Amino acid sequence: MKPPPFKYHACRTIDEAVGILDSDPDGSKVLAGGQSLVPVLNLRLAAPDNLVDINSIEGLDYIRVQPDHVAIGAGTRQYIVERSDQLHSVLPVVREALSHVGHSQIRNRGTVVGSICHADPAAEMPAVFLTVGGEVTARSAAGTRTIGSDDFFESYLTTALEPNEIVTQVKFDIPSGRTGWYFEEVARRHGDFAILGVVALVSLEGDTVSRARITIFGGGATPLRMTVAEQLITGAKAGDIGGDLLERAASEASAAVRPTDDIHASADYRRHVAGLLTKRAITRSLERAGSPA
Ligand SMILES: Cc1cc2nc3c(=O)[nH]c(=O)nc-3n(C[C@H](O)[C@H](O)[C@H](O)COP(=O)(O)OP(=O)(O)OC[C@H]3O[C@@H](n4cnc5c(N)ncnc54)[C@H](O)[C@@H]3O)c2cc1C
Structure with missing residues (x-):
């Protein structure tokens, strides 16, 4: 056209x-x-x-x-x-x-x-x-x-x-200090727009999380900060972030996104992936923040 x-x-x-x-x-x-x-x-x-x-x-x-x-x-x-x-x-x-x-x-x-x-x-x-x-x-x-x-x-x-x-x-x-990052997206093929994705930065002071920024994209009308999940881990010791805390962060992320159904995926699928990616983003960002490299 x-x-x-x-x-x-x-x-x-x-x-x-x-x-x-x-x-x-x-x-x-x-x-x-x-x-x-x-x-x-x-x-x-x-x-x-x-x-x-x-x-x-x-x-x-x-x-x-x-x-x-x-x-x-x-x-x-x-x-x-x-x-x-x-x-x-x-x-x-x-x-x-x-x-x-x-x-x-x-x-x-x-x-x-x-x-x-x-x-x-x-x-x-x-x-x-x-x-x-x-x-x-x-x-x-x-x-x-x-x-x-x-x-x-x-x-x-x-x-x-x-x-x-x-x-x-x-x-x-x-970001200042020791900051770890994570990026991942789920797409049908590499190069397609994301069905859902996450970007995260997590900073440590000593072994305590001093700042966390987690954004889900493809889960609403704008990219969305996962503020409740961020608050859950801020102030926590890196070694204590696992199990229940990660599950709570994931379910808060699933609840915070506002996806719709489309030809690529259902809203339920996107909510599920938002939780999974949030957990993974926190874990991998903490690993990167904690490693000297
Ligand atoms: C086949 C294909 C696949 C793509 N896949 C992806 C993808 O996976 N992920 C992705 O993020 N993008 C994707 N894109 C979009 C691509 O990243 C665009 O380059 C980008 O979204 C827009 O940048 P642009 O410089 O081309 O802006 P333009 O197309 O020139 O402009 C986009 C809009 O922004 C406004 N705008 C641009 N610059 C300014 C400015 N300086 N001030 C005010 N307004 C401005 C324009 O008026 C317009 O409304 C894809 C595009 C194509 C064609």
């Missing part, structure tokens, strides 16, 4: 792009890698009058690793982020998660920021953003603001962004 007609704007500066968005916010769409937007247009699920292409804007293609965060520009392709050894050394969960995003051809064009803005609830990058924490920087004709990861995802494919805003970068927080 072909997309409905639109006016194409190859913008050279952010000011030019936000100017077009501001003149017609509801009739304009930002075009980044196009790996989600173009299929949406071809299926005629959206019919914007203006496509605001940000690919020719200089200065949006970067990865900056700082002591407490990593900043990724809106032009940075997923495969560049996936291959960054510097980023990998501080946030290894990102490479693992990106390796599950579609296929290399998709990641060659798709951007990390575009994936977060698209906010597919079964996508990997929104779940990573919510788990590691951080913020996006949004520009509009009115100025610049930041939106924290906890406030960003509102509903299915819906974020806190206004239609006249462009995200110029995303910042991922780097």
